[in-house]
Amino acid sequence: MSATIKSRYLGKLRVESTHLQSGNRLITDAPTDNRGKGEAFSPTDLLATSLGSCIMTIMGITATDNGIDIEGTEIEITKIxxxxxxxxxxxVIEFFFPDKKYTDEQKQIIEKVAGTSPVPLSVSAKLKQTIRFHW
Structure with missing residues (x-):
């Protein structure tokens, strides 16, 4: 099994990580309330972002499989x-869907898969996941 990500500590509470398959890189900083600069996502910001992105991805897969257009949906994520x-x-993850006159059945199909993707199922049960839909 080969690594997925390679990270390097740059000093001053900053880490650079590289996604080995694509070469994409990202920087994390400690947040300002924990002695960091707050100039980039913190590791806990990425956890919250991963949760929202993973849920949106499974919604996208489900939407595609069911002929539902959710392109343009926006997410607001609040980490507590x-x-x-x-x-x-x-x-707290809030989904704001574009005004595309979704039917109640389409909404139900999308909402039903919200907690069934890998990240929501992988984090501790102690983490409260609040998901809100704005149609």
């Missing part, structure tokens, strides 16, 4: 931290 231990306590 807890202390002792410092961790992500809740992620």
């Amino acid at each position: 931290m807890a202390s002792e231990p410092r961790r992500v306590a809740e992620v």
Whole structure:
């Protein structure tokens, strides 16, 4: 089995990670409330982003399979931290669908798969996942 990602510590609480298949790179910084610069996504920001992106991806697959057009859907993600231990306590994910006159059946098909993708199923059960749909 070969690695998927290679990361390197750059100092000053900054890490550069490379997706080995594509060569795409990203930088993470510690957040300002944890001695960081806050100039890039923090690792916990990426966790919240992964959760929202993974849910949107499974919705996209389901939409495609059912002939539903959800292109243009936007996501707002709110990460809520807890202390002792410092961790992500809740992620609130709000989906804003474009005005495409979705039927109740189409909405139900999309909403039903929201918690069934790999990231939501992989994180701790202690992480509260709040998902809201705005049609």
